[in-house]
Amino acid sequence: MGQSIGRRGSLAALAGLIAAPLALAASRTAAKPAAPMPEVTIYHLEGRRSERIVWLMEELGLPYQLKFKRGDLAGSMAMIRAFSPVVPMAPTVTYGDQVLVESGAIIELILNRHAPGKLQPALESRDYPAYLMWMHFAEGSLAARLFSDYRAWTAQPPKERSRLVDSEAVVQFADEFLGKHAWFGGAAFSGADIMMFFPLNVATALNLVDEARFPNVAAWKARIEARPAYQRMLAKARPDGMIGNLPRLPQHAPAGPRPAPQR
Ligand SMILES: N[C@@H](CCC(=O)N[C@@H](CS)C(=O)NCC(=O)O)C(=O)O
The missing domain is CATH 3.40.30.10 (Glutaredoxin)
Structure with a gap:
């Protein structure tokens, strides 16, 4: 049998049980002070x-x-x-x-x-899982699929939908999300929008997909381009406009359902 504890002891134990998770939750939600910035x-x-x-x-x-x-x-x-x-x-x-x-x-x-508390949803928020997914999707799936299709379709223009997840599919996935959410971090602009902008621009600039099919991406791009910080970035990092463009594909991805997987 376990050790018996007195009434005062059990109340203290109960208070401890309640206080510990509350303190943990508070430490997770309270923004830590920003660390000093190295060069x-x-x-x-x-x-x-x-x-x-x-x-x-x-x-x-x-x-x-x-x-x-x-x-x-x-x-x-x-x-x-x-x-x-x-x-x-x-x-x-x-x-x-x-x-x-x-x-x-x-x-x-x-x-x-x-930048604690800035440009990313809180860890416990409903927006956080999707934010983190888009942070990684931008390079792991979107850019990877776009550039591999670009290489393949430069050599041989696409005649039918690929059986693999192709450029059309990865951009459609992003467009559907933006049909329900203002930003890739959900309710507010975040680092995920910064990650997604380059490959979504590549998708249309290189004619991998038909821009007209993705109105939510087009509307989001216009909102991004209106941001003062984006404009400041352009002035400093692209002072002469876009240079050294890769050639546009003569033909973009066919739309519509993908063929069934081969067995
Ligand atoms: N996944 C890397 C990709 C970096 C990357 O490939 N950058 C391109 C420029 S957009 C580059 O350096 N290309 C030169 C090369 O691949 O040789 C990232 O997100 O930083």
Whole structure:
């Protein structure tokens, strides 16, 4: 049999049982103070994914240095390669004495450490799971499928829907979500919108999908382009407009149902 405890002891134990989860919940919801910001340098290619980090810093009003050769993509790339020869990618970011790649990870790091409570829904909120999904979907599925279709369809234009999840499907998935939610983070603009903008622009700019079929994406893009921080990013990171465009595909993805999987 267990040890018996007195009435006062049992009340104290009960209070402890109630207080502990409440304290835990409070510590999860209360925004921690922002950590001091180390020096951040963004190695950049105009019109490419490194714009995400410039845009994030402009949204948050955080300091950063920007390195690129204006109007010279090859020159900017050579600068990145000289600094980071093994994986010369944009963005490459120095964060204090650390060198980082992967725009999604860089955004999560800066938001979690230096912008608590900003540009992401609260961990316990209903919006958080979808926010996190879009943060990862942007590169893991959307950009990956778009660029693999682009390579394949440049060699051989698409004649029918792919059996795999193709460009049409990944953009449709995003469009359906935006039919029910204002932003990819749900109710408010967030880091997920910053992640999704580049590949959704690629989808239409390269003619991988028919823009007219995705009105919710088109309306969301217009809202993004009206944001002052997005405009500041353009002025600093793309001062001469878009340069070095990849050629548009002559033919975009066929729409309609996908063929049944082969057995
Ligand atoms: N998943 C990475 C992709 C980075 C990436 O591929 N960036 C392109 C520019 S948009 C690049 O550096 N391309 C040069 C190359 O692949 O050689 C991210 O989100 O940061």
